[in-house]
Structure formats: C-alpha cells, structure tokens
Amino acid sequence: MEIIHISAECYPAAKVGGLADVVGALPKYQNKIGHIAKVVVPAYDTKFIRESEFEVAYDAWSNYGNNHFQYRILKEKSNKLGFDLYLVHIQGLTDRPNVYGYADDTERFVAFQIATLDWIAQWEHRPDVIHCHDHHTGLVPFMVTNCLKYQSISKIPTVLTIHNAQYQGQFGWDKLYYLPAFDLWKGGLLGWKDSINPLASAIKCAWRVTTVSPSYLEEMMGNARGLESLLRQERWKSVGILNGIDSEVWNPETDPMLGKGYNLKTVESGKAANKKALCDVFQLDSSKPLFTFIGRLVDEKGADLLPDIFYSALYQHGDNINILILGSGDSWVEGRLNQIKDYYSRNYNAYIGYNEQVSHEIYAGADFLLMPSRVEPCGLNQLYALRYGTVPIVRRVGGLKDTVIDIGDGGFGICHDQTSVWDVTHAINRAVELYNDKKAFKAVRKTMMKIDHSWDKAATNYIELYQILKQA
Ligand SMILES: Nc1ncnc2c1ncn2[C@@H]1O[C@H](COP(=O)(O)OP(=O)(O)O[C@H]2O[C@H](CO)[C@@H](O)[C@H](O)[C@H]2O)[C@@H](O)[C@H]1O
Structure with missing residues (x-):
C-alpha cells in the first residue's frame, strides 16, 4: 500500500x-x-x-x-x-x-x-x-x-x-x-x-x-x-x-548521544557512568537517587504543580535526593522552577529550554522519571524511560495507564491516581524506598528493559x- x-x-x-x-x-x-x-x-x-x-x-x-x-x-x-x-x-x-x-x-x-x-x-x-x-x-x-x-x-x-x-x-x-x-x-x-x-x-x-x-x-x-x-x-x-517507539533511535546500547552505551547485561555500570556525567554537568551528587522531568511545561502535563511537588519532596527528603528538570513552556512555571535553584542549589537543577541531546542523557542517567500528567494521550517519555532502565512515576491516565504497571501489582513503575502535590510526593517517597532496596531496584530495571514497545x-x-x- x-x-x-x-x-x-x-x-x-x-x-x-x-x-x-x-x-x-x-x-x-x-x-x-x-x-x-x-x-x-x-x-x-x-x-x-x-x-x-x-x-x-x-x-x-x-x-x-x-x-x-x-x-x-x-x-x-x-x-x-x-x-x-x-x-x-x-x-x-x-x-x-x-x-x-x-x-x-x-x-x-x-x-x-x-x-x-x-x-x-x-x-x-x-x-x-x-x-x-x-x-x-x-x-x-x-x-x-x-x-x-x-x-x-x-x-x-x-x-x-x-x-x-x-x-x-x-x-x-x-x-x-x-x-x-x-x-x-x-x-x-x-x-x-x-x-x-x-x-x-x-x-x-x-x-x-x-x-x-x-x-x-x-x-x-x-x-x-x-x-x-x-x-x-x-x-x-x-x-x-x-x-x-523507534527502537533504533532510542537504544541505550547504540545511542550516539550517550557518553557510555549499555544493554541489559551492563545496565548497572552503564547507567552509573551516565548518571555521574549528568550529575557533574548539573552540579548534583550522583550517589543520591535522581528524579527527573522532561517535557512541555503546560497544565496538561501537570507542570504547574511541579514547583510545589519539588519543594515538598526536597523538604521531606532533605539532602537525600536529586531533582533535574528539562523543559520549556509557561513562563511563570519556568520562573518558579528556576527559583528553586536559589534554595536547593546542591540537589536541584533545571534546564529551561529544548535540548534533544540532554533529553537522551537524562533518560540514560536518571533513576526516576516523573509524569504527573492531567491528560496523556499516549506519552512517549515513559516508553523511552523503560528502554533506558529509568523507573517511570506516572499518573494513571491515558497511555500511561496502558503502559505502566505499579510495582505493588508485580510491575515495574510507580503509579498514582491524581495530579496533586500530595499524590506525587507520596509516589516519590515510594521511589526512595525502592531505590534503597538495591536488589528490588535492579530487578525492576531488568524487567523494564525487556519490554518491547517497538513500532x-x-x-x-x-x-x-x-x-x-x-x-x-
Ligand atoms: N525540553 C525538551 N528537550 C528535549 N526533548 C523534549 C523536551 N520536551 C519534550 N521533549 C521530547 O518530546 C517528546 C515528548 O513526547 P510526549 O509524547 O511525551 O508528549 P507530547 O505532549 O509532545 O505529545 C503528544 O503526542 C504524543 C505522540 O502521539 C503522545 O504520546 C502524547 O501523549 C501527546 O501529548 C519526547 O521525545 C521528549 O523527550
């Protein structure tokens, strides 16, 4: 045809x-x-x-x-x-x-x-x-x-x-x-x-x-x-x-945008190297769990709540987590996200703008990817995250609901029901627990990376x- x-x-x-x-x-x-x-x-x-x-x-x-x-x-x-x-x-x-x-x-x-x-x-x-x-x-x-x-x-x-x-x-x-x-x-x-x-x-x-x-x-x-x-x-x-997803473009083993390629067998060392490089660039500490968000900073993505979610998580977890954001969109959200740097310069950073290379580096280097969307027709970020061994934290909506199963249900992601500061902060708390259980965390990574979402x-x-x- x-x-x-x-x-x-x-x-x-x-x-x-x-x-x-x-x-x-x-x-x-x-x-x-x-x-x-x-x-x-x-x-x-x-x-x-x-x-x-x-x-x-x-x-x-x-x-x-x-x-x-x-x-x-x-x-x-x-x-x-x-x-x-x-x-x-x-x-x-x-x-x-x-x-x-x-x-x-x-x-x-x-x-x-x-x-x-x-x-x-x-x-x-x-x-x-x-x-x-x-x-x-x-x-x-x-x-x-x-x-x-x-x-x-x-x-x-x-x-x-x-x-x-x-x-x-x-x-x-x-x-x-x-x-x-x-x-x-x-x-x-x-x-x-x-x-x-x-x-x-x-x-x-x-x-x-x-x-x-x-x-x-x-x-x-x-x-x-x-x-x-x-x-x-x-x-x-x-x-x-x-x-x-285009599994030729989005392949952690061959991705030319990564400092170090990795596959299912080498995921632990590969992700650690990419995380270290990413944290060095953004002045973060690679020994702590790294939470990220990539996307358009608009209401449908829940971006308006991100600043309060981050303040709440950083307040609760003190110096024990890192957050890195890549996005652009509503200027007042951009402004508030930039402002957080003044208060938490050691464990928070934001790249306001669009950068394909940095997005690949984040999928590879991050531990968790947040998607608190109000509306998500499909969502590709969570699929890229899965392929790169990064645990998606998603609201149960649209395509996120169709592609991510919660670890509590024997799955590989962390799901929440509402786009609210409380729900997402709670999901971050669960993610920190998972990160600290090294055996479970490794197993989840392996499960995720085996899922085939190619076209x-x-x-x-x-x-x-x-x-x-x-x-x-
Ligand atoms: N600042 C930035 N720098 C670099 N890269 C960035 C970026 N901001 C976003 N991206 C990239 O843009 C893409 C975003 O894709 P999504 O599917 O998540 O959202 P979008 O809402 O644009 O698409 C709509 O269409 C798609 C395709 O059908 C649906 O999956 C989705 O639900 C629907 O809202 C990803 O490749 C992501 O990495």
Whole structure:
C-alpha cells in the first residue's frame, strides 16, 4: 500500500514534541513491512532541513482565498530517514525557525494543506490512503472529499490520528473563503461551536479516527475540550492504537548521544557512568537517587504543580535526593522552577529550554522519571524511560495507564491516581524506598528493559485499518 502521512512535525526534520517522534518512526516501520509510506511536512528553517539535500519534485502556484502563493515540493535526496520525506516550501509562510506560535499559524497551515493536496491531485497514480495527524492537517479530510478541485482524489480514504485533542486549531468563519470552492451547504462539516474547527472537521470527515492509546479514546468521550459529544457520535469509526517507539533511535546500547552505551547485561555500570556525567554537568551528587522531568511545561502535563511537588519532596527528603528538570513552556512555571535553584542549589537543577541531546542523557542517567500528567494521550517519555532502565512515576491516565504497571501489582513503575502535590510526593517517597532496596531496584530495571514497545505491532495495526478502508 502507498500511504501519505501529512503532519506539522516529523523527527528529525522538525520536532516540538511527541508528534514528531511518531511521524518520524511509524512510516519507517510501515516501509519495513513492505509498504510505501511517505511523509509531507512544511519546509521550516530548521538545522536538519538546512543541512540536508533536497531536489525539487514539483513547483506551482496556488491560493488560499485572495492570497496567491508559489510553492515548491522538495524531496530529501538520500532517503536517510527510512522513508521519503517531502517538504512543502512556501516562501514567507513555512520557512521560519519555529513550527508553531506565529500570529498567522492558521494561514500557514491552511496554505500547507492546500499545496499538499494540489500536488497529490496532479499525480498520475493515486495513493491508497492519506493519513493526517492532529489539527494542523485537519482540513484535509474535508477538502479531499468536498472541494471541487480535488474531485480526482475524492475517493482516497483519509485517516485522522489524534495525538492531542487539547489543541484544535479553531479560527473564525470570516476565513472560510481561504478554502477551495465547495458546495456551501456542506459548510457544517467544518464547524464546531461558532468557529471553524479543523480537529472537529477531521473527526467528522475522516474515514477512520485513531487515538494514540486505547484508554485515551475512552477518556476523550468525557474530556476532550468540548468535542466529547462529537467523539461519542463518531465512536463507531474510532480506534485506539498504542504508539510504539523507534527502537533504533532510542537504544541505550547504540545511542550516539550517550557518553557510555549499555544493554541489559551492563545496565548497572552503564547507567552509573551516565548518571555521574549528568550529575557533574548539573552540579548534583550522583550517589543520591535522581528524579527527573522532561517535557512541555503546560497544565496538561501537570507542570504547574511541579514547583510545589519539588519543594515538598526536597523538604521531606532533605539532602537525600536529586531533582533535574528539562523543559520549556509557561513562563511563570519556568520562573518558579528556576527559583528553586536559589534554595536547593546542591540537589536541584533545571534546564529551561529544548535540548534533544540532554533529553537522551537524562533518560540514560536518571533513576526516576516523573509524569504527573492531567491528560496523556499516549506519552512517549515513559516508553523511552523503560528502554533506558529509568523507573517511570506516572499518573494513571491515558497511555500511561496502558503502559505502566505499579510495582505493588508485580510491575515495574510507580503509579498514582491524581495530579496533586500530595499524590506525587507520596509516589516519590515510594521511589526512595525502592531505590534503597538495591536488589528490588535492579530487578525492576531488568524487567523494564525487556519490554518491547517497538513500532512493529502498531505499524501492522495501522496497515490492517487501511486495508479495511481500501475494501470499503
Ligand atoms: N525540553 C525538551 N528537550 C528535549 N526533548 C523534549 C523536551 N520536551 C519534550 N521533549 C521530547 O518530546 C517528546 C515528548 O513526547 P510526549 O509524547 O511525551 O508528549 P507530547 O505532549 O509532545 O505529545 C503528544 O503526542 C504524543 C505522540 O502521539 C503522545 O504520546 C502524547 O501523549 C501527546 O501529548 C519526547 O521525545 C521528549 O523527550
């Protein structure tokens, strides 16, 4: 089958979070099992894109509303990612350093989607499925089926994967004219509660909807930022498929970002060496248990509570624990996390910012990884932690619930029920107990590292889903 993934992010071309990891790995694994999976993302001004070689695959003009633009489809030349990567270059719109956060993000992603479909519509052959990811590509299912200029591709099945329903990409009806012409009576398929809502539109129009874990699918029926009733209505065509991880990129034995590689047999010495190096850089004491957090500092991750959780844990455990955080997001959370350094400089540090290298070093060097998320559609950090022998401490929600079993239930992680200072501090207390029981701690590490979360299974699940659509 030929599958076209359309996304705003794809590792390593452009990454903000987990969406990039999935779109950078799933197609590779689909290719491995004999299919042709391609990825289309905007041509940002990122390091990877600047440093890679591309050839022009197509060059044309298009428009969103009255705004005409020239676009180029660029194909990565070397196939070094394990799939064909195509970029949509629109001068002045896509070629910026950041993926999101501009006042004209709506225009940028509308133009990206239109250019992508214009290009696909003029191919001599038809792909078997168009797979969209999150709201940035959420207008694609509507446009493919309903816009007159895409009649030639209107029968291609579309699939939407919801990585995070917290973000929906809403914009006003005054921008309806951005879309290529369609029968206006179909306009209702674009909207939700007084605005055009790309995520809602994709849920209505895609042939199938997937979420990145089974539990998140169920949770969304009761909590999806206003889309609950729509999701209940479209439940019949929805399925939860648990994400995998790219076990070639996330392999502690071969990871080039680590000072010392390790495997199941050498985990104790390997982790100790990585921990020592990490603690030296961040002025921490490697003889104490190291607790970490990596991620976007936003409410859905429970980041607003982290400062109070850390004050509480550091107060209770005095000088006997270390905490290291890597993240960026809400500025008041960043400020409070930085402030803790003034009070606990010997056993706390924070790297405010984004750094892929440091994230790998932390997964390898840490003892525990905290994920007190309020919402977690799947979560990849806990899967990376498991592979690197770092015990995840997670709230029982979404994909965290589906992938981490508490040590009290014979498992390998520490789970808590609420995103609250009390629950997380209590979980940290349990973690300190586990750390001090060296035999149990070693056994848990070994169990974790044996778990296989590679994409092999999920890649097949998606193919089975596409095959049903092809026969429909
Ligand atoms: N400051 C920083 N420096 C370096 N690396 C950083 C970083 N902050 C985050 N990362 C990295 O970004 C990724 C985060 O992935 P997640 O899946 O945990 O979250 P995200 O909410 O972005 O993804 C959404 O999509 C994914 C994919 O479907 C779902 O798993 C998830 O639940 C959903 O919220 C990891 O690779 C992590 O290491």
